[in-house]
Each structure stands twice: as C-alpha cells, then as structure tokens.
Amino acid sequence: MSGGAIWVPDNHLMKEAGLQDSPDEALAYLQAITEGRVSDDRLRAYVSAAPEMVRYLQKNSHVRFQIVRGYSDYYPDLPGAKPPGGRTIEPVPFNARKLGRMRQQIRSLPRQARLFGRMMATAYDAHLMMDSSLRGRLRAATIFVRYFCNPARSLAGMDTRLTLGNALIGRLRLSLADRGIPVWLDTRASQTIVEDGRLVGLEVERGEKRVCIRARKAVILAAGGFARNRAMRQKYQRQPVSDSWTVACPEETGDAIQMGLEIGAAVDFMDEAWWMPTSLVPGEDLPNMIIVERSLPGSIIVNSLGKRFTNEAAPYIDVVKDQCASHSQGCGAIPAYLIMDRRFRSRYPASPMLPGLTPRKYIRNGYLKVADTIEDLARQCCIDSHGLVAEVNRFNQSVANGRDPDFRRGDSLIDRFYGDPSVKPNPCLGPLDKPPYCAIELWPGDLGTKGGLNTDAHARVLRPNGSPIEGLYAVGNCAASVMAHSYAGAGATIGPSMVFGFIAALHASGETKVTYT
Ligand SMILES: Cc1cc2nc3c(=O)[nH]c(=O)nc-3n(C[C@H](O)[C@H](O)[C@H](O)COP(=O)(O)OP(=O)(O)OC[C@H]3O[C@@H](n4cnc5c(N)ncnc54)[C@H](O)[C@@H]3O)c2cc1C
Structure with missing residues (x-):
C-alpha cells in the first residue's frame, strides 16, 4: 500500500542518467543526518549494499526501478546531499495481469493514491500534476487520456497498470512465484524457538493450527513496527499519541519487537516514528x-x-x-x-x-x-x-x-x-x-514507527551488551532505524528494509559476494 520509493545512493540509474554520486558523499550525508547515533559500520553497510541490492534485483528478478527526477534529498544543504535528486527511485509500472490470481493478494493503494478511486500514477506523475499552468494541465490531461483510452485499464475494476508500492510488491511477488518460493499468507509468527542460546525457528499460527518452523540457516524478522499497538505507543512515545492518526498497515502490531525483547534483545529509537501530518476523513478507514x-x-x-x-x-x-x-x-x-x-x-x-x-x-x-x-x-x-x-x-x-x-x-x-x-x-x-x-x-x-531491535552491520539482533543473538536478524521497522531520528529522503524507510534484508540473507547464507545469474 506504500509509495514503493526507495532511497539508494550511488545507484546505477544515476550513472546512466549522468547524475554524479559516490559512497563517500552518501556516507557523509548519512553521518550528518544521524548525528552520531548510528555506528559507521551500519552506515557503511547501507551505502555499499544499497546499489548492489538494486543491481541484484534488476538482474535476478522482475523488479525494476526508475529515478524520480528532481526529488532532492530531504536535507539538501547538508554535506554529501544530492539536491538534484537521483537517490530516490521508484518501481517501474507493472502490468497486473502478469500476476493472474495472485493479483487478489495485493492490498490496494490507499484511496488517496488512486485518482477517481481507481487510476494509478507514479510519484513523478504526481509531481508533474502540481503545475497549474496550461502546460502543466496539458501534461496532466495526457496522463488521464492514456488511462481512459486504454480499456484494459479504465474498464477494469481497478487500474491494471500498477504503480508505487503495488508495482514493487507485484514485481516481487511474481519473482517469488517464478522461483517456486512458497508464501504463507494469514500466518502469524507468535514465538521464537531457542535452543542452547541460538534461535532455531519460529512458532506460527496458521488458521487453527500452531506450526513450528525450523530454520535451516537463520530467522529474519521483517514484521514491521508497532504503529498499531496502542499499549506500546503509550509506553514508549511522547504524549499525546494515538494509533488512529497513523497510516501504517493494520498488522503493524509490534510482534517481532516483542519476540526479540522476550529473548533479551536491546531496542532503540522507540520514541520515534516516520512522522507525517494526517487528516481524519469521516467514513474513511485510513x-x-x-x-x-x-x-x-x-x-x-x-x-x-x-x-x-x-x-x-x-x-x-x-x-x-x-x-x-x-x-x-x-x-x-x-x-x-x-x-x-x-x-x-x-x-x-x-x-x-x-x-x-x-x-x-x-x-x-x-x-x-x-x-x-x-x-x-x-x-x-x-x-x-x-x-x-x-x-x-x-x-x-x-x-x-x-x-x-x-x-x-x-x-x-x-x-x-x-x-x-x-x-x-x-x-x-x-x-x-x-x-x-x-x-x-x-x-x-x-507512516509507521521506526524504533525496534538493535542490529549490527549484518542486521544481526543484538543484546544490550552488544553481542549478537545467534540465528536472529531483524530488518525494516522492527529494527532500530539506520536513519536514527532523521529521514534521508523519500524511500528512506523501504530502502533500509530491502537493503538490510539483502545483507541479512547474504550473511545468514554465508555468502560474502553477490552472485549474478
Ligand atoms: C501510504 C504509505 C505510503 C508509503 N510510501 C513509502 C515510500 O514511498 N517509500 C518508503 O520508503 N516508505 C513508504 N512508506 C512507509 C513504508 O511503507 C514502511 O515504512 C515499510 O513498508 C516498512 O517495511 P517493513 O518491512 O518494516 O514492514 P511492512 O511493510 O509493514 O511489512 C511487515 C509485514 O509483516 C507482517 N506481520 C506483522 N506481524 C506479523 C507476525 N506476527 N507474523 C507474520 N507476519 C507479520 C505484516 O502483515 C506485513 O505484511 C509508506 C507508508 C504508507 C502507509
């Protein structure tokens, strides 16, 4: 349901577009926004793995990105920032019909992100539509005409040209299906299984059943933050706070963070969130x-x-x-x-x-x-x-x-x-x-909370003394954010989720290098 943009410094699309960037500038920028609250190891890991992750997906999956032109970093005056943009990239639109029945598994974008409740546009289209001049109106009209003149899009219940987060998830879902990787929906992880101090699996609730899953290599927690957990918000965050002001998905109930806490993990930035002014429209869910x-x-x-x-x-x-x-x-x-x-x-x-x-x-x-x-x-x-x-x-x-x-x-x-x-x-x-x-x-x-389990540069979950809990990784909003109290640019929440997911998978499988097929 998100915008699907990711923040990836020094990505290959920038090079193709003639936009200059470098790991040193990206590191300087992240150091400036995080103000010493995140270790250089983690920042370096992000900077070096982010462009690798995008290239890997491009070569090995259906995932494709494009630059959101002109989308500056959020703090363009800080050292290492890229005011002309290029680090924020969004998914290339994707034809929903390629998903067949899997399309039904994808949650719709929020109503606000669908024009007339149906039509989908890219982040760059949205930017162009703000121009109220005749030229801007003509550009907006072209976007509408393309939609209405394509019956496959306009006559379908929902637009079949997926954009934003729907395009990203659609592309990822098809890539998993191609590889025959099973996805268990409606399955809630409820408990960790620890043997001899090492995390070896998870207990999950699948329908009426409780199932124990043993991990061959490790468990990577990626179950989001606690935006929808009222008790956790009351406990950790500044007041007043409410779980009805958030646009985070309803399943952001903090389960992964609780599971980590139960086995002795440390947490950080629990008072923080990806803050966003919101407006409560009567009769709307979000x-x-x-x-x-x-x-x-x-x-x-x-x-x-x-x-x-x-x-x-x-x-x-x-x-x-x-x-x-x-x-x-x-x-x-x-x-x-x-x-x-x-x-x-x-x-x-x-x-x-x-x-x-x-x-x-x-x-x-x-x-x-x-x-x-x-x-x-x-x-x-x-x-x-x-x-x-x-x-x-x-x-x-x-x-x-x-x-x-x-x-x-x-x-x-x-x-x-x-x-x-x-x-x-x-x-x-x-x-x-x-x-x-x-x-x-x-x-x-x-948009969700950003405090969670402390992790190291390999995304391993850490105890308060800094030692890793063997067999356990955490990424995304269930991990303490690599952005600390700040926000590098559009895509700085899904970017780290994907990058540290990539890092965790490589580390857990003992890979030191990415292999391209
Ligand atoms: C409208 C909107 C637009 C946004 N646009 C952008 C954007 O363009 N770029 C960006 O970077 N960020 C954006 N964000 C924020 C971004 O979507 C989130 O920060 C990001 O998705 C968090 O990723 P995650 O993997 O940590 O969690 P999620 O994407 O929330 O995924 C967590 C998953 O875990 C599942 N889960 C929860 N508990 C359990 C459990 N116990 N067992 C099993 N599964 C569980 C949930 O069902 C969910 O599928 C947007 C958010 C919203 C709401």
Missing part, C-alpha cells in the same frame, strides 16, 4: 497523508493561537516534530489547522478533494470548515481570531516578495518538489486573500 498541500501556494498551517509554527513545505517528519513542539509549549497545536483560500482550492488538491471540487458532504459533516472571512473561519475552528487575522496579514505581506522570513518556505529544493512551478518567484508561496477560506484539522500522524 487517515489521509498531507503531503502536497503543504508545499502549494495559498496555504498555511497554524496552531490554536493562529500562529504558524513551521515551514509547512519541510520534510513531513519535521513538520510533525514542530507541531508537537508547539503543542508542548502550550500553543494548542494538536490538532493544527491547514488554512486555504479559494484560489488554492480551485487549483490544487486538498486531502480527499480534487482541485475545484468540494463535495458538500465534507462541509455538512464538519470535516471542512468554510467561511467568508478569516475571523469567522477562526471562530469555527476555535482558533484565536486576532492571532489568525494578524498571521494571515503578515504572511500575505511577506509572500508578496516571494520570501518567507519566518520559516524560509520554498527556499529549499525539497520544499519546491511539490510546489507549483508556474508560480514565480517562489512555487510554494502565495497569499491567502480570496474568500471563501477553508480549513481542515491536521494530526501528528506517521
């Missing part, structure tokens, strides 16, 4: 992620005093951290409010609403607050009205020069990726001066 709305001109995010507290277009992890900081200073930022004007709504999407379309039901059920004046909007949202009027006036005056002196919104290349390039000089800034004005609540949500 909250909506608020990504592009924050970068587009004519919107601001405020707390209950009516004050901005962040660069709205900054990486989502930072927006939520600033939201929580504002709240803990007593400014009432949970929820915060995304404020937009009519010009914004006519040009750009806002949560479930397409540009120019505001279904009445969202006003009737109170999801979208609408008012002819900023004062009235503030009153409806219980925001201090003097504060909001003053803030909007101040914002409008400063953005007239294309500058945001308070938070530098739009100064950075990463801010601009989802901005509107037709708006000059700053694609992220525009006044809020066209009534009616509207607002939605924003919650400090996440």
